[in-house]
Amino acid sequence: MPVITLTSDWGKKDFYRGAVKGAILRQLPEAVIIDISHEIPPFDLNQAAFIIRNFYSNFPEGTIHILAINTEASIETPHTVVFHKGHYFISADNGIFSLIFNEVPEKIIELDILQDSDYFTFSTRDVFVKAACHLLSGKPMEELGHKKEKVMVKMAFQPVINADLIKGKVIYVDRYGNAFANISENLFRTAVKNRKFSITFRSPNYRINRISKSYMDVHEGEMLALFSSSGYLEIAINRGDASSLLGLKLDTSVLIEME
Numbered sequence: 448m449p450v451i452t453l454t455s456d457w458g459k460k461d462f463y464r465g466a467v468k469g470a471i472l473r474q475l476p477e478a479v480i481i482d483i484s485h486e487i488p489p490f491d492l493n494q495a496a497f498i499i500r501n502f503y504s505n506f507p508e509g510t511i512h513i514l515a516i517n518t519e520a521s522i523e524t525p526h527t528v529v530f531h532k533g534h535y536f537i538s539a540d541n542g543i544f545s546l547i548f549n550e551v552p553e554k555i556i557e558l559d560i561l562q563d564s565d566y567f568t569f570s571t572r573d574v575f576v577k578a579a580c581h582l583l584s585g586k587p588m589e590e591l592g593h594k595k596e597k598v599m600v601k602m603a604f605q606p607v608i609n610a611d612l613i614k615g616k617v618i619y620v621d622r623y624g625n626a627f628a629n630i631s632e633n634l635f636r637t638a639v640k641n642r643k644f645s646i647t648f649r650s651p652n653y654r655i656n657r658i659s660k661s662y663m664d665v666h667e668g669e670m671l672a673l674f675s676s677s678g679y680l681e682i683a684i685n686r687g688d689a690s691s692l693l694g695l696k697l698d699t700s701v702l703i704e705m706e
Contacts, residue, residue, distance in 0.1 A: 451480050451511045454495060526575070531548055603618075626682045644704065
């Protein structure tokens with residue numbers, strides 16, 4: 448039995464997560480349901496996309512990912528299922544697919560599912576669960592609606608690059624206070640090459656001149672920069688909270704100056 452994952456902005460206080468799990472299990476009692484995160488800030492597609500990009504490929508092919516962030520449907524943002532790199536993703540087509548993938552998904556189907564409820568505020572339970580259980584039953588994706596050629600494009604902020612400078616910003620902060628900038632390792636290596644560089648943020652007093660391999664490369668309490676499994680530049684403090692201690696919040700500028 449393939450797996451269903453749940454990623455949402457519901458939090459843990461309310462009934463939404465339980466209602467969705469119950470609706471899945473009523474249709475498929477043997478379903479395997481994995482909670483990824485329900486602590487995404489409300490309606491924050493960029494935060495959701497960062498999390499989804501970094502977990503989905505670790506699951507086996509055939510996994511169905513329900514993305515419950517800003518799910519209300521409209522003519523511009525219809526409910527949609529996409530298939531890409533062996534995985535299914537169900538969401539409103541509100542730009543989240545373009546933030547997760549670097550290319551157009553392999554298959555895109557706009558959902559045409561009649562819901563049982565007269566209320567249209569809980570589409571994850573009333574629409575997405577039906578689509579997920581259809582796929583888990585081994586039925587064709589194409590039976591869920593009609594084919595589309597593209598998804599809505601929502602542009603993420605891209606780093607600014609010139610001959611001697613890369614200007615990025617913090618796009619994610621994890622629970623340890625590690626701050627991730629939108630500067631990929633490939634971009635960094637291509638721009639910096641063998642030149643000396645310094646990474647600065649907020650103040651010239653905060654300056655890092657090398658890329659570490661692990662948090663333990665520096666003494667406890669010292670700051671460092673590394674490229675983690677996410678593929679993005681990460682600024683951290685060994686055994687400390689870089690976000691709080693260095694003032695690294697979402698959208699904080701991160702500069703890489705090259706000599």
